[in-house]
């Protein structure tokens with residue numbers, strides 16, 4: 001133990017060694033936390049989501065809130081750069097954590113005595129918070145969710161017919177239709193089905209002063225148009 005107390009900057013007269021003392025305490029704490037989580041899972045009966053349904057185009061895959069920052073980070077690394085965000089950055093982060101005790105040899109404790117370490121830690125927390133906030137903000141248009149019947153071929157065919165009758169005066173699809181409104185040829189790629197439904201119910205969500213009027217469709221007819229449009233990508 002004398003070796004430990006002689007570390008530079010150490011003020012502790014009687015330091016506890018990392019192994020086995022500290023590791024033992026950490027291990028007991030980890031097991032306790034794990035047991036509490038298991039207990040909570042049993043008491044609250046956390047449900048699973050429904051089985052994955054490839055026909056459900058309204059489903060918006062999103063990680064839990066605590067992973068949104070990483071999800072947001074992935075957006076900045078497009079194409080072949082994605083490997084940087086998926087492999088390189090996590091590997092570097094893990095390596096840094098593993099190497100930290102070797103890189104940072106100071107035995108001083110307390111935030112004031114460790115300005116650099118404290119600043120780096122604070123910066124990471126701020127980055128994570130900012131990325132999480134950005135993810136939530138950018139996601140606004142995709143926050144629309146609805147319980148929708150699964151898409152069928154009949155629905156798509158019926159939807160195309162309704163689109164021709166009520167929507168094509170203004171919107172075009174595949175080069176056919178009006179020019180008064182956004183082309184919807186790729187709407188299914190940029191919006192989910194619940195969003196399309198919501199625009200039909202209340203066009204003002206797109207633009208307060210829109211010329212698109214509320215079109216009196218039945219629920220079934222609306223599901224048909226949204227089914228048809230959600231396949232346009």
Ligand code: HEC
Nearest residue numbers: 166167170180181182196199206207210211212213215225
């Ligand atoms: C009178 C013209 C008009 C008709 C009819 C009309 N729309 Fe629109 N629609 C618009 C305009 C204009 C916009 C763009 C919003 C804006 O900036 O005003 C729009 C926006 C939309 C959007 C959002 C597009 C996006 O990129 O976010 C969807 C989806 C949509 N319309 C679906 C429909 C459907 C489905 C119908 C038929 C049931 C329909 N519209 C009928 C004019 C129309």
